Amino acid sequence: MSAMKAAVLHGIEDLRLEDRPVPRLQKPDDVLIRVRAIGVCGSDIHYYRHGRIGRFVVEAPMVLGHECAGEVVGVGSAVATLEVGDRVAVEPGVPCRQCESCRTGRYNLCPDVAFLATPPVDGAFCEFIVSPADFAFKLPDTVSLGAGAMMEPLSVGFHAARRGRLTAGDTVAILGAGPIGQTAFQAARAFGAATTIMTDVVPYRLDFARRAGATHVLNSGETDPVAAVQDLTAGRGADVVIECAGAPDTLQQGIRMVKRGGKVVVVGLPAVAELPLPMHEVTTREADLCGIFRYANVYGRAIAATAAGQCEVESLITHRWGLLQAEEAVLFADEHKNECMKVLVEIA
Numbered sequence: 001m002s003a004m005k006a007a008v009l010h011g012i013e014d015l016r017l018e019d020r021p022v023p024r025l026q027k028p029d030d031v032l033i034r035v036r037a038i039g040v041c042g043s044d045i046h047y048y049r050h051g052r053i054g055r056f057v058v059e060a061p062m063v064l065g066h067e068c069a070g071e072v073v074g075v076g077s078a079v080a081t082l083e084v085g086d087r088v089a090v091e092p093g094v095p096c097r098q099c100e101s102c103r104t105g106r107y108n109l110c111p112d113v114a115f116l117a118t119p120p121v122d123g124a125f126c127e128f129i130v131s132p133a134d135f136a137f138k139l140p141d142t143v144s145l146g147a148g149a150m151m152e153p154l155s156v157g158f159h160a161a162r163r164g165r166l167t168a169g170d171t172v173a174i175l176g177a178g179p180i181g182q183t184a185f186q187a188a189r190a191f192g193a194a195t196t197i198m199t200d201v202v203p204y205r206l207d208f209a210r211r212a213g214a215t216h217v218l219n220s221g222e223t224d225p226v227a228a229v230q231d232l233t234a235g236r237g238a239d240v241v242i243e244c245a246g247a248p249d250t251l252q253q254g255i256r257m258v259k260r261g262g263k264v265v266v267v268g269l270p271a272v273a274e275l276p277l278p279m280h281e282v283t284t285r286e287a288d289l290c291g292i293f294r295y296a297n298v299y300g301r302a303i304a305a306t307a308a309g310q311c312e313v314e315s316l317i318t319h320r321w322g323l324l325q326a327e328e329a330v331l332f333a334d335e336h337k338n339e340c341m342k343v344l345v346e347i348a
């Protein structure tokens, strides 16, 4: 087999299904993966609509997609951990392994990371990809390939929970109940949060959060979420706030609702690079503001927690399309974002 189908972004709103050569194993520790499930992410939609995210600009045709799982169909000569037929979730960012960030374990901050579907690196909306074996994580039989693709957004939730030092018995406020808010919720519960307060303004997402088991769900368009969190905590505030909406007002709310000495974990990326914050609240409460960029060292744990039933990501997948409909999938995820959670592209 030499050719494969791939969904290639040529420019703004120009996604084409093309034949591309099947990639080859390049290094002895590479594996070749037949891609079976890929989640549509907000970043895929953003590249499709705008051709860029911040400093990352699509200048040459690029395959979209970075949330993927599949089957190993080829292994390099040095691969001892995987064999043909294994089902794997693929961690999509491969760092240089040499720089200070890599050597201190924070490889998500590597300036030379090659991340799927981040220009100029091709992504996973295609039939085959190559990955280093240590970035392909074997899935237990009980974890589906769709759930395997969801290990990417779940890893964001795990990283946020870790950065927030979330622990058993905590009260956690999660601002924004879209796909990342939902994975942050799953992670918070797996880390032991006792009280989980989720806010949004979209009824579909609030219903979703309620069904998923959030202990409190607030429509922040109708209720003042800061006052509500103070009420729910007898004036103490939340131990940890995880901001997933990327809006200036939610970040401000998060700072006002966190407890003294608490942590505000900033997952959402605001559309504006600079915004005003209630800094006196930050200093007088010694609140920690933690930025989040992707994740590091969490994929294996996210899979183990899913296999153990501590996380349940299958239900996040609300819509499924085939690779031939990749553009429809991206359009649907954008145009119906208030009526769907995660759109998955599946390849039979």
Ligand SMILES: [Zn+2]
Residues within 6 Å of the ligand: 041, 042, 043, 066, 067, 152, 153
């Ligand atoms: Zn994503």
Ligand SMILES: [Zn+2]
Residues within 6 Å of the ligand: 095, 096, 097, 098, 099, 100, 101, 102, 107, 110, 111, 112, 113
């Ligand atoms: Zn590095």
